[in-house]
Amino acid sequence: MKTTAFHLVTRKETPQDAEIISHQLMIRTGMIRKLGAGLYTWAPLGLRVLQKVEQIIRDEMNASGALEMLMPAVQPKELWQETGRIEDFGGQLLAIKDRAERDYFFGPTHEEVITDFVRNEINSYKQLPINFYQIQTKFRDEIRPRFGVMRSREFIMKDAYSFHLTQESLEQTYQTMQQAYTNIINRIGLDFRCVLADSGAIGGSGSQEFHVIADSGEDAIMYSDSGDYAANLEKCEAVSLLHERQAPTAALNKVSTPGQKTIEDLCKFLAIDSSQTIKTLLVAGTEKPVALVVRGDHSLNEVKAANLAAVASPLRMIDDEEIKALTGCDAGSIGVKGLDTTIIVDRTVANMSDFVCGGNENDFHYTGVNWERDANFDAIEDLRDAMVGDPSPDGVGTLQVARGIEVGHIFQLGNKYSKAMNAVVLNEQGKSKAMEMGCYGMGVSRMVAAAIEQHHDDKGIIWPANIAPFSVAILPMNYQKSERVKQAADELYAKLQARGIEVILDDRKVRPGFMMSDFELLGIPHQVIIGDRSLDENQVEYRNRTDMESMKINRDTIETVLAEKIKA
Ligand code: ATP
Numbered sequence: 001m002k003t004t005a006f007h008l009v010t011r012k013e014t015p016q017d018a019e020i021i022s023h024q025l026m027i028r029t030g031m032i033r034k035l036g037a038g039l040y041t042w043a044p045l046g047l048r049v050l051q052k053v054e055q056i057i058r059d060e061m062n063a064s065g066a067l068e069m070l071m072p073a074v075q076p077k078e079l080w081q082e083t084g085r086i087e088d089f090g091g092q093l094l095a096i097k098d099r100a101e102r103d104y105f106f107g108p109t110h111e112e113v114i115t116d117f118v119r120n121e122i123n124s125y126k127q128l129p130i131n132f133y134q135i136q137t138k139f140r141d142e143i144r145p146r147f148g149v150m151r152s153r154e155f156i157m158k159d160a161y162s163f164h165l166t167q168e169s170l171e172q173t174y175q176t177m178q179q180a181y182t183n184i185i186n187r188i189g190l191d192f193r194c195v196l197a198d199s200g201a202i203g204g205s206g207s208q209e210f211h212v213i214a215d216s217g218e219d220a221i222m223y224s225d226s227g228d229y230a231a232n233l234e235k236c237e238a239v240s241l242l243h244e245r246q247a248p249t250a251a252l253n254k255v256s257t258p259g260q261k262t263i264e265d266l267c268k269f270l271a272i273d274s275s276q277t278i279k280t281l282l283v284a285g286t287e288k289p290v291a292l293v294v295r296g297d298h299s300l301n302e303v304k305a306a307n308l309a310a311v312a313s314p315l316r317m318i319d320d321e322e323i324k325a326l327t328g329c330d331a332g333s334i335g336v337k338g339l340d341t342t343i344i345v346d347r348t349v350a351n352m353s354d355f356v357c358g359g360n361e362n363d364f365h366y367t368g369v370n371w372e373r374d375a376n377f378d379a380i381e382d383l384r385d386a387m388v389g390d391p392s393p394d395g396v397g398t399l400q401v402a403r404g405i406e407v408g409h410i411f412q413l414g415n416k417y418s419k420a421m422n423a424v425v426l427n428e429q430g431k432s433k434a435m436e437m438g439c440y441g442m443g444v445s446r447m448v449a450a451a452i453e454q455h456h457d458d459k460g461i462i463w464p465a466n467i468a469p470f471s472v473a474i475l476p477m478n479y480q481k482s483e484r485v486k487q488a489a490d491e492l493y494a495k496l497q498a499r500g501i502e503v504i505l506d507d508r509k510v511r512p513g514f515m516m517s518d519f520e521l522l523g524i525p526h527q528v529i530i531g532d533r534s535l536d537e538n539q540v541e542y543r544n545r546t547d548m549e550s551m552k553i554n555r556d557t558i559e560t561v562l563a564e565k566i567k568a
């Protein structure tokens, strides 16, 4: 490709609305352009990268035995009524009406459509197991589309769905998918972690997420510093920090704490550590309000809380008026003594003794509180966020934290969808059985942004070799005026093309400095600078985008040197 025949529109300025580096660089390089909120055009440059990611995904999915297909993006509402998921997805669903006033959704995911396909196509266990996938445009009306294609409303996903007679068969394919995802992200060239995850609105039992490690990641990934354990903070088990409960040593005391509303203020006022206090949070329950109790220096894990049977989902904190009606005090003074709700305490809280809690009366707290003697709870659960320094829940090592970008999520769904939609097969005994199902999503467009988050410097993108839009950039100095430079550049260009190497030659009439910084920004892995001065010595200048160190290479060998570097 020659730049004058390509569409190359780079920008020097950092776009104002782009908060993270990948968004900035995708706009500055001209890979994407915004059409509206969460809607982006992939320009030819961006599409080259997107298609490389797609191809790696396709290769590995095919190698795993999955079968590619393509379902409609627009889905009849009735299918979603069968699974009852309209509520779960809520505002994310884009509703559409046709001219006959029939209702549709633009698909945010395809469990319903594939299950409908499969219930009509598959009726015998002999056709199982089977794994279908597609690469397709999804729409989710995200509350806060942001970061460009990282969290857009329209985006491209690879979604796969497997069907099985037995749980064992599902587990096998799940393993195969885990390996395929590992292969895909390794081939793309990114540093990632596979972590335990919450199943969210998709449902089902086991699930794991694949996170590309990057400081801008929206998720906190907890991992053991010396073992294999890794989990999304949402899911990460938090162990009790107190092995057993000590016998009470202090007497219960109601103390006046005027104006001490936060834990921090209270601890200063009473000259105690926050680990001696508890926080009592009132949330809406499925039947009645529920008090969730975590230690003063811990924070409530909202995903764990919402997953409790007694707690309403989505999680809703009870408002000030309701709190007043229930306890007679404000939120800052709630405590566990004499509280008339279901009380669920965190594992650590269950082992606390001689602690401090709100007095259920404004401006009062209790000190020296002890379970059983002074207050009781109904259940012990894992309620808090795990923290750096906690023992790893598998007993191996200590937890550390990293930021991650979720690029993939795999689930064992069981028969949730097949039961709801009556997708059954006859088993070996001729009995009808709902199929076991797995689903496996991967964010294709997000992967491109994630790659940039992980691979850039202050000058621009540094493409991992397998997804670079071009492998080699030929940068001739004075292409327009020096016939010798033009000839050398064109000749190398033709030779590389003949070898099937993806090469871009910058034949624009621009200043050398401008050209250099453009190609630093674009991040093409191998750059060859051709100028009159080096040609005098029968040489060209080679630079690798990763280290930017330049070296002179003999003109006659540059082609083979490049071919070697690209193969490696
Ligand atoms: P997130 O937690 O980031 O909102 P999700 O859990 O809703 O994602 P899944 O339903 O698991 O996402 O979808 C599969 C994959 O699709 C995700 O792992 C992610 O890579 C990608 N994806 C989901 N939502 C978006 C989005 N709004 N923009 C770009 N990619 C997305």
Ligand code: MG
Residues within 6 Å of the ligand: 200, 209, 406, 409
């Ligand atoms: Mg997910």
